[in-house]
Amino acid sequence: MSLAITGAIAAEERPWSEIVDAARGQTVYWNAWGGDDKTNAFIEWAGAEVSRSYGVTISHVKLTDTAEAVSRVVAEKAAGRESGGSVDLIWINGPNFFAMKDQGLLYGPFVEALPNYALVDEEGKPSNVVDFTIPVEGYAAPWRVAQIAFVYDSARVERGDLPGSMAAMVGWAAANPGRLTHPNARNFLGATFLKQALYELVEDEAVLQEPATDENFEEVTSPLWHWYDTLRPHLWRGGADFPNSSSDLDRLLDDGEIEIAITFNPATAALLSESGLLPESARVYFLEEGTIGNTSFVAIPFNAANKEGAMVVANFLMSPQAQARAQVPTVLGAFTVLDLDRLDESERAAFETSSDHPAMPSPAEIPPVQLEPHPSWMTRIVEAWEARTAR
């Protein structure tokens, strides 16, 4: 794990106009998880916009798992392909970002070259500059903020009856057997369900901000596994089977198979009830002590064939226009990465009109954000979970 950033990669220092000129005519292969229809539609919209304004085409490579793109870049590096790589831009964070940055697989630092980066909120939203405890250092551009919330159908369950903490999930699940589950832990959201519990159950949260080690992993996570062993028999299908993804989970909620679905997007209820995937009575709620939040980034592999085009796309994603659109509850409902104080009056207005949907949580309801643990916790938890749940 001692691979330093290799000398071949240098900071982006060209003036923006030069980058924009070079980008014209490029096709950017944006590798992004393709399991969410709304995000896919947003990427298509962004493609149309950058094509019109910059002559850059976006080709969305739909992944079932971000690791696929990382693996491709790693394989290309192993094969000695230093340029002309097949991945131009990756939607990334957490262990995938850590792996790529750690192995010197990212291009940059490049974000300072992007004019819109000046609008990004670095103080109020610390996850924009520190991803899962890893300093981003300009190797990735933030484009949406996510925070854990839980979706339920208010026509079926009373808000007051819902568990307010991960610990309380056990009692709730025992009283409502089969009505709770999480995506399998290989899925990003599934792993986060376990991390959310770890956060609450761990004796000293500070330990999670440091890498997990062979020495401390077992001890630190033992309350988590104790909790999980008590919870699991009460889960959907007796905890023998898990949905594949967040969309799978939302479908179970709509079908009435489960009552509570974890989500990374507090706008999920608004978003999905508008598109016919959840009832209009769907709502979200948060845990009392707060929930984990993080920032989604886009990063450029060291050998990307169309780096300039990729930077144009990254810059566009941080534009007030794209950020305001992403925040509309029926588009993505994603919180902005920008500091609204740095926008002018008319730009700011676009952000203020977008949160009056009945299924949107009010700003007062949204609890403090808990910072993501070091990626090694996630990697190890996933491995341990797989070993525990395999037959």
Next chain:
Amino acid sequence: MLRLAPAITLVMLLGPIVAGLLGTLGPAFGYLPVLGANTVSLDPWRELLSHSGFSSALALTIVSGFGATVISLALCIALCATSAGSRGFERLQRALPPLLSTPHVAIAIGFAFLIAPSGFFARAFSPWATGWDRPPGFATVNDVYGLSLIAGLVLKETAYLALMTIAATGQVAMRASMDAAAALGYSPSRAFIAVVAPRIYAQIRLPVYAALAYSLSNVEMALILGPGNPPTLAVLAARWFAGYDLAQYFPAAAAATLQFAVVLTGVGVWRLMEIPVGAIHRRWVMRGRRRGFMEPALAATAGLGKLSVTLAFASIAILALWSLAFRWRFPDFLPETWSLAIWAQHLGSVARLAGVTALIATVSTLIALTLTLACLENEQRRAVRVGRGALWALYIPLLVPQIAFLFGVQTLLVRLGFDGSMGAVIWAHLIFVLPYVFLSLADPYRALDPRFARSAAALGASPSRIFFTVKLPMLLKSLGVSAAIGFSVSVALYLPTLFTGAGRVSTLTTEAVTLSSGGDRRVIAVYAFIQAALPLVVYAAALVAPAILYRNRRGLR
């Protein structure tokens, strides 16, 4: 040039397979120089064997592979036995080709929509008969025993084997044998089992092995219908190959190599089992019983066969239904609100993917047709007798598990800087398209009455002129059918596109599989429906074209 055709064909076909197998075998034993692994070791195997779900994954693979093949073959034989010599046989012959051309992925997705706990069948009987106002809490898809996976495979393989059986009946003088048996007092279905089935089995042996190999090693159906933790061996290997931790390549390569061994052993075991089964069959025939429990048993099995065919069609129908729904909540029997919104939203993307899919399928089919015709024409001009070896060579791509050589192919392509190109994807498709095109075209080509060519030659026509103006036009119908089969094979390919396309080339199939991991059934239905419709349209065109082109030549229609 023409005399090189067989050699070129073999190299195009087997070159990547051999190179890919070796490229997978190396890392399976810890050897992958690009990653700095230069020594041979057994560590990858140790890691594979100590993986917590390994033994369940292996058991699941074997049970689902053999289970699906045995059931499919039984259903196929029962279907043919009970309908042979009656009008039902022709009905079967007409019903099956559309199913053969429908990709596995579309059938799997539609089938899951039917049988899922919140699926169409549960809705049809809920809540009035079942009392369920919510979906039942047990797994009817992705079940840990692989039952839904087996069922899904059966829907597809029964149709495939039954069509192969029907084609083989032409070569075994079925009518005469059955008439003779009937004269001795055998019922038609008993006569079929006693005197026709053994000879047919000899004809369809290779297709049966291909079905077994596919059932043991497929990834796409196991992803959609199989369990997740642990999955089948092939899915486990594919999952490790896709992980960002390159150290996982080694156990993945070991799993892929083991998959190859499982298929080899599986086919070997099947071949050995043919001996006792044959002996039992002979003793049973010798006893000469004319009546017994066999007739009702066959009728019942054939009933299941018909159910399987019906379910396969229903799987496609449910895709159409879901794609038109807007709000369709459990336990509503039909959608609460209908809409074309999902189609409208995805039309652009669907059309683009359909274009890429059709392009890859068309080019690979045209190359396959060219190579096939060159081989067959060479064979006729030089009067070569083609042995069993050539037939086996053609079946190699259908027997070797895709996962066992595609990883090696991928590393090779990356080395050559050729990955993610259309050329690479088309070549990978050709490997699978060519055998089907060759096998479907060879018989009609060889069966063409040689007197036509001789008459033309006597009139002074050159061999090429005879080929282009006599043989090809007369074979137009067969060419069309072969092309349609090749096209549908290409459309259905998942893993070859994934491994050679580097994410840059995606087709309706890769998109449908990616989407199927998400949850919006309406969107999944749109892509899967188009994926199913595309080969069907081509198949229909292949049937209609000769009828239009030769509307004034009755013998060629």
